[in-house]
Amino acid sequence: MAYDIDSLTDVAFALFAQRGFDATSMDEIARAAGITKASIYHHVSGKEALLQHGLDRALTALFAVLDEPASCEGAPRARLEAIVTRVALVTMAMLPEVSVLFRVRGNSRTERAAMERRRTFDAAVTGLVQAAQRERSVRADIDPALATRLIFGMSNSVAEWYRPNGRMGAQEIASAIGRIVFEGSGSFDAGGRTEVQ
Amino acid sequence: MAYDIDSLTDVAFALFAQRGFDATSMDEIARAAGITKASIYHHVSGKEALLQHGLDRALTALFAVLDEPASCEGAPRARLEAIVTRVALVTMAMLPEVSVLFRVRGNSRTERAAMERRRTFDAAVTGLVQAAQRERSVRADIDPALATRLIFGMSNSVAEWYRPNGRMGAQEIASAIGRIVFEGSGSFDAGGRTEVQ
Numbered sequence: 369m370a371y372d373i374d375s376l377t378d379v380a381f382a383l384f385a386q387r388g389f390d391a392t393s394m395d396e397i398a399r400a401a402g403i404t405k406a407s408i409y410h411h412v413s414g415k416e417a418l419l420q421h422g423l424d425r426a427l428t429a430l431f432a433v434l435d436e437p438a439s440c441e442g443a444p445r446a447r448l449e450a451i452v453t454r455v456a457l458v459t460m461a462m463l464p465e466v467s468v469l470f471r472v473r474g475n476s477r478t479e480r481a482a483m484e485r486r487r488t489f490d491a492a493v494t495g496l497v498q499a500a501q502r503e504r505s506v507r508a509d510i511d512p513a514l515a516t517r518l519i520f521g522m523s524n525s526v527a528e529w530y531r532p533n534g535r536m537g538a539q540e541i542a543s544a545i546g547r548i549v550f551e552g553s554g555s556f557d558a559g560g561r562t563e564v565q
Numbered sequence: 566m567a568y569d570i571d572s573l574t575d576v577a578f579a580l581f582a583q584r585g586f587d588a589t590s591m592d593e594i595a596r597a598a599g600i601t602k603a604s605i606y607h608h609v610s611g612k613e614a615l616l617q618h619g620l621d622r623a624l625t626a627l628f629a630v631l632d633e634p635a636s637c638e639g640a641p642r643a644r645l646e647a648i649v650t651r652v653a654l655v656t657m658a659m660l661p662e663v664s665v666l667f668r669v670r671g672n673s674r675t676e677r678a679a680m681e682r683r684r685t686f687d688a689a690v691t692g693l694v695q696a697a698q699r700e701r702s703v704r705a706d707i708d709p710a711l712a713t714r715l716i717f718g719m720s721n722s723v724a725e726w727y728r729p730n731g732r733m734g735a736q737e738i739a740s741a742i743g744r745i746v747f748e749g750s751g752s753f754d755a756g757g758r759t760e761v762q
Contacts, residue, residue, distance in 0.1 A: 525718025
């Protein structure tokens with residue numbers, strides 16, 4: 369099979385996601401790809417370059433969400449809902465890349481650069497939470513940076529257990545996240561009142 | 566300094582939490598403890614035994630939450646709220662043990678046993694979500710096992726960034742989780758209506 373950096377990144381990230389970046393050697397990547405280590409080095413300078421390529425993919429996909437019409441147009445609350453749902457869907461669609469991104473701890477320049485871009489992303493969303501709080505379309509009694517972290521905490525956690533051919537579909541999961549985050553689990557109160565949507 | 570298995574587990578889990586179980590050697594644990602590796606082996610059979618001891622601590626603390634009066638008595642929804650808030654507080658109070666527990670992937674018997682106990686814990690909470698759904702005190706349009714995973718996904722994510730002496734207190738964070746999960750971020754709607762508590 370003829371590889372390029374993209375297909376080698378696929379092979380590498382399947383291993384990184386499963387057993388961790390540090391625990392994966394170039395030998396194992398070569399074995400999984402069914403080619404020699406020398407042939408891999410023909411395409412990429414090493415494991416770090418593969419990491420960078422895959423993290424770039426994940427971050428590019430996440431930032432692309434912010435540029436979608438539903439994320440840019442309309443009221444802050446609606447934009448926020450669109451972003452949260454779409455980020456969950458991107459997480460599930462790019463599971464290996466995004467789950468490796470979520471586990472990055474800053475052990476190298478590549479990892480630190482990825483963390484920096486994640487912070488920029490979070491800051492953009494925090495700004496939107498603030499705007500929604502100002503217009504009282506989301507609750508203002510929670511620090512906006514904390515709310516952003518907790519919301520993405522729920523959404524990101526899906527990467528830990530979601531399987532593409534599992535019992536639950538990506539759309540169902542993303543929709544459940546949106547409902548819990550914006551309407552709450554308790555949107556029927558003890559008296560059986562139904563929330564107005 | 567005189568060590569026992571408990572204080573050695575503290576030293577080991579500070580390292581496990583920071584750089585991962587696999588990446589931490591007994592040599593590093595000995596160095597961090599300021600004693601020889603031979604003295605460690607006087608107390609414990611090895612790294613796996615330290616892992617087991619710390620994971621036991623975390624799981625014992627989490628299961629203890631289920632036995633607290635607020636978790637056992639009263640309506641399902643109130644019990645659920647108590648559990649979610651207390652689990653978040655235990656997560657922050659036992660940060661090294663709980664964050665290592667959350668990252669366990671089943672690479673050894675110890676890890677698989679811990680994962681099994683986590684599943685038992687989740688199943689108990691899922692049962693409570695079902696009971697609350699039956700009495701319509703939490704929304705019934707989300708699969709109860711999915712709701713449980715998402716709720717703990719948010720709560721567990723705190724282990725990734727919480728620092729004991731940080732800007733935000735554990736109580737504030739746990740309370741924010743309870744509010745988002747049960748009331749939703751959007752508990753003021755666009756018209757400015759205030760949710761009745």
